[in-house]
Amino acid sequence: MRSTDQGQRGGLVTGVKQTLGVVVAVLLALALIGLGMETAGRMLARQTEQSMLVSPHLNWSEWHRYDPDLMWALKSNLDGVAQQYPFAKRMEPWRVSTNSLGLRHPPIAPKGDRYRILCLGDSRTYGFGVENDETWPARLQATLAVRAPGRYDVINAGVPGYSIFHGARYLETSGIALEPDMVLLCFGYNDASPVPPPGFGDWDWENPQRRAGWRYLLKRVFQGLDLETERPDGVRETRLTPGEFADSLLRIARFCAARDIAAVPVAWPSLPELLGEHLDRPHLCGMIVAAGDLTGMPVISLHDALAAHVREIFLDDVHLDAAGYRLVAESIADALPQVFRELPDTYRRPEGMPPRLQTETVAAKMDRYRLWMEADPSCYKPYAELDALLLAQNDPEGRVAEWRRAAAACPDEGRPRFLLGLALEARGDHDAALDAYRAAVECEPGDPAIRASLGFALRRKGEHRAAAAAFEAALRINPGARHLWADLIAALCDAGDIPAARQKTIQAQREGATIPRELRDRIVRESQP
Incomplete structure (x- = not known):
């Protein structure tokens, strides 16, 4: 019995050794194949580099060198190296x-x-x-x-x-x-x-020092077998x-x-x-x-x-x-x-060089944006550009008058009413601004910026619960506007609804919003009996 057990154990050991030997042999073969592919890929990449060097037939290696990022570059510290060319x-x-x-x-x-x-x-x-x-x-x-x-x-x-x-x-x-x-x-x-066939261009260059050689080899194999996605503009020429x-x-x-x-x-x-x-x-x-x-x-x-x-x-x-x-x-x-x-005014200029030439008057720019608004009243761009010009004029009354005219001319558009609200607020007319925001929301209920501006205006009027509703609507439309969470929670606190403020704080933190410490402390303080 003992000899039988020993024989079984010996057979098991032999089988394990054989299995390990096969595994080691396979791993070694894979390693050799990988090494071969890596070496072949790097050699192929270097061959491609040599073929793309500028005019290699002229033997200008005296003054240019291989560069893995740029394909080739000039050698450094050359001193009067003689060159010639038959023009x-x-x-x-x-x-x-x-x-x-x-x-x-x-x-x-x-x-x-x-x-x-x-x-x-x-x-x-x-x-x-x-x-x-x-x-x-x-x-x-x-x-x-x-x-x-x-x-x-x-x-x-x-x-x-x-x-x-x-x-x-x-x-x-x-x-x-x-x-x-x-x-x-x-x-x-x-x-x-x-470029000669197969049509490798400058954008096809890959730095072989930053790419595995086997990946480069496989890419070239795919190119050679025509297995890559066909270029939308045809064969490179x-x-x-x-x-x-x-x-x-x-x-x-x-x-x-x-x-x-x-x-x-x-x-x-x-x-x-x-x-x-x-x-x-x-x-x-x-x-x-x-x-x-x-x-x-x-x-x-x-x-x-x-x-x-x-x-x-x-x-x-x-x-x-x-x-x-x-x-x-x-x-x-x-x-x-x-x-x-x-050049734009923000760019540096040497002393004595002229500033940016204003080739178009402000009035002409305004007329251009007005025409754009008339042709496409749904595009936000002309409104924003025109309002920026109006702000630069430092004329609050003119800005209000401009957007009143635009609102009258576009009765179904919320953007001019929104900008009218901003202009009225800048002038200090908060009641009229609130009316303008409400009219803008009726025209464009899906605009989060208008909803948020309505919320700010309502908070200034002391209508805190309505303000919270406006902020919450803006967040539903644009969840990415995380900065509005703090305004929503503050409005709920101002309305005396601390439980709702606490709940929204938890939700805001879950959404990745940052709530100011003083606001969190206020909720804790006002939650105490």
């Missing part, structure tokens, strides 16, 4: 020097009080074919130094081959640290460059589609506007564009101008300046000689006063 007219040599940040610019000094202009762009901004001091950003610095000594600091952040995709990414990751007051955007040529170009412009505009930085696109046509011809890519200058209109960005156009010198300044279809870049710099310098006239 249409002649072989053009030049030398490249960069600072510690990898910019074709001298070492950047502390900003101080100077107005800093950051120039983002492609090989035209970099200065393809000319010396460091002959690039247009360097010429712009020299021009502004003569016109306004010590007031400007111009930085060249151009890199050959860059599109506006790179400009946006560079600005967000590195350029913002340079504290620019203005960003000049010189793109539109590489963006429309044709250019590095950026016109839509991606416009989206990148808007992205930069929003990024800069949030920081009161002036984003100024430069519409820089190529030689075929100036002649009204197409070469091998769509023209994007018109889109740059349209994006400026859409976002309010002032746009500098170089069309007329370049068109007057097409015979003298072009090295090829896109690049200029030193005289051409000097012309660009002078044209941009000449355009800056008008640019500053178009």
Whole structure:
């Protein structure tokens, strides 16, 4: 019996060992497969990076390097590295020097009080074919130094081959640290460059250092097998589609506007564009101008300046000689006063530059909003804009008269009656304001702002229970208005309904609202017999 038990135990141990061996073998195989996929994915990502580097056939590795965020960038601390290129007219040599940040610019000094202009762009901004001091950003610095000594600091952040995709990414990751007051955007040529099949564009780039290699490998397999969702605009033909170009412009505009930085696109046509011809890519200058209109960005156009010198300044279809870049710099310098006239007043301006130019009178703006209200009385925007103008006029009587007229003209709209109530309250006529709010609620019972304003007016009149009902109605319509919970509870306390106030406090805290400590203490105090 004992030998039988020992045999069974031995068989069990052997079975466990075999099972563990199989598990270990499977885990090891999976680990090797995963390692292989990771390695293959990273190698594939690096191969993609190499294929997207600017003009690798020219062996320009002496001055540009791989960058995981930007695909490529200029090497830092270059000192007079010789380069040359066979332009249409002649072989053009030049030398490249960069600072510690990898910019074709001298070492950047502390900003101080100077107005800093950051120039983002492609090989035209970099200065393809000319010396460091002959690039247009360097010429712009020299021009502004003569016109306004010590007031400007111009930085060249151009890199050959860059599109506006790179400009946006560079600005967000590195350029913002340079504290620019203005960003000049010189793109539109590489963006429309044709791409060979399978059509990988700039927006398809993924930083392989921030993505698992196996994920990148699977993505490429899916692309190769045509298993990915089909692009709504068909097969990619250019590095950026016109839509991606416009989206990148808007992205930069929003990024800069949030920081009161002036984003100024430069519409820089190529030689075929100036002649009204197409070469091998769509023209994007018109889109740059349209994006400026859409976002309010002032746009500098170089069309007329370049068109007057097409015979003298072009090295090829896109690049200029030193005289051409000097012309660009002078044209941009000449355009800056008008640019500053178009910028919002909150943006910084260098000393001596004009404030925002008011191209439309206040009266004309008011007439425009009145027309909008007449055409679409249900839209809130013209009411809000017109009321803001009326407030700025500091004329309480005129504001009341305006909204009385609007209420009479729109008998079924609550918005003019609501604004009439606000105007009457500002004038101190609380009874008339309360009537206006009640009339507004009858017209638009589903507007939470009107309900809340009615509640405040009722509290001032001492009608606390009615005020609580108004606040509760506003919260039912818009539960996100958590700040109204405190007003509702205070109105219930003023009405003497402490049990209801206590119940609403519990409900408010459950909804995530913050109730002031003094209000909670009041409920506790008045709950005591």
